[in-house]
Amino acid sequence: MAAAEGSPRHSRIAIVGAGFSGLTMARRLLLDGERDLVVLEQADEVGGTWRDNTYPGCACDVPSHLYSLSFAPNPSWSKAFSPGPEIQAYIEQVATDQGIRPFVHFGCEMRAATWDGGSGLWRLETSEGERTAEILISAVGGLSTPAIPDIPGLDRFDGPVFHSARWDHSLELAGRRVAVIGTGASAIQIVPSIRPEVERLVLFQRTPPWIMPRQNRRISGLERRLFSRFPALQKVVRTSFYWGREFYVLPLMRPWLSKIGERMASRHLEESVPDPVLREKLTPDYAFGCKRILPSDEWYPAITAPNVDLVTAGVAEVGEDSITDRAGVEHPVDAIVLCTGFRATDAPMGDWIHGRQGTLHEAWRGSPVALDATAIAGFPNFFMFTGPNSGLGHTSILVMTEAQAEYIASAVSTIRPGSAIEPLPEAQRDWQRMIDRMSRKTVWLTGGCQSWYLDSTGRNATIWPSFAHRFRRRLERFDRTRYRTVATGEGRPSTDRVGA
16 A cells, blocks of 8 residues: 555555564465565565574574475475575575565564554554554564673673674684583584684583484485475475474473483483583483473584583673683683573563553563464554464474464454454463463473573463464464454544553
8 A cells, every 4th residue: 555645654464574484474465365565674685583593503403394384395405404594595485486575675674663543553663764554463583682691791802792693704713712601502503513613612501401312414316306306205204294293292291201301312411421520511400301402413522522611610700801700710712602592581572562551561571471372462453473382392483383374364354444453351361371271280390490481470481382283273263252353543643552
């Protein structure tokens, strides 16, 4: 819809973010014949997390044939677990092949979104000025904003300091002493990749992760040719991976079963690390699965290399050219890499989305919740991907993404011009109670660890605590009875604004 001269640009639907979620949503709406939509992307290319994470060794820890979209099979994956650049190329190809690129507006950063009850529109503040939309869909991703630790002295370090998701490719690693802070999913890929180059690598570990063998392999040329010629064969392989991965959640839902995985991970550690003192430092003191289980065949060999120092005393402070641990030992370093994860439960998005009575953070009060993991009471005509309890610890997040896209498309089809819908508060409370009940006996709450899966109140606000197919089944049908219609004016100035 063209905007009148001097008025904000308007679209019926605005999608924020052009990663997997945003592209999947746009493609689904286009199938319904929707053309009055825009995908706002602050970068100059699609891809989201796979565009931003370019660190050495970046790869997926879900099998390639499963970590891809069901409607866009790729017969050309080179490895069982795809490297990051290959996934990024795949996303770019999907955007082109599915006809989505003409609807993506690049270089447009979202800065604030406010619901205007008088006009029944979302008013969007962007880097290019104001826009409006009747329906707002957030596809910014749950792991998009780096978490920067509050370490005394970090700002006075003389050398390069950067987060793994903002890798400084201008830095020459050869002959340097490099500190890596953190031992999570990015660290287990970065450390083995840069270890052969650096003079010395100082690895600061707060808590050791459970590591399982990865068993990555090259996909042969014959396999790729067969997948290309017989797409049904690749679909069979994908389906087998899907159902195989579904069983991975059982030890997480029923912690007594986690002993099986714990024994496998312990054996992997024992076979990889002969030094009993080092092995003790690398042995987690929490239940298997309480934190994210990480697959790697290279992690332990890297840590046992002679130019790697494992520091478990924690970081006390950073100096101009060193890091001092809490035992008082000073470690001279030339560069610092922060493998410290992302702001998952307190993402900045919560501050710039304003609903009928406040921001998302104000509505959540430190404990995020969304009906069907997708919509929030008090935020009319607003939907989000990778919202509370849509995450997974056992299989591909793209399974959830496609389920949410179908759900949102069904919801959008019920919204008539001039109307708005939002979840009933009681329906949202029922959903939250269900999540809490399902989570109560899971390893995430009983496993004895503090993870990013839990919010500031100790609730599981991130993970879907069951099988992925159950989530898909719950979102198969959009239940309009759990939503209410929000009255809007007809162009009158809104009185239902923040602070009113």
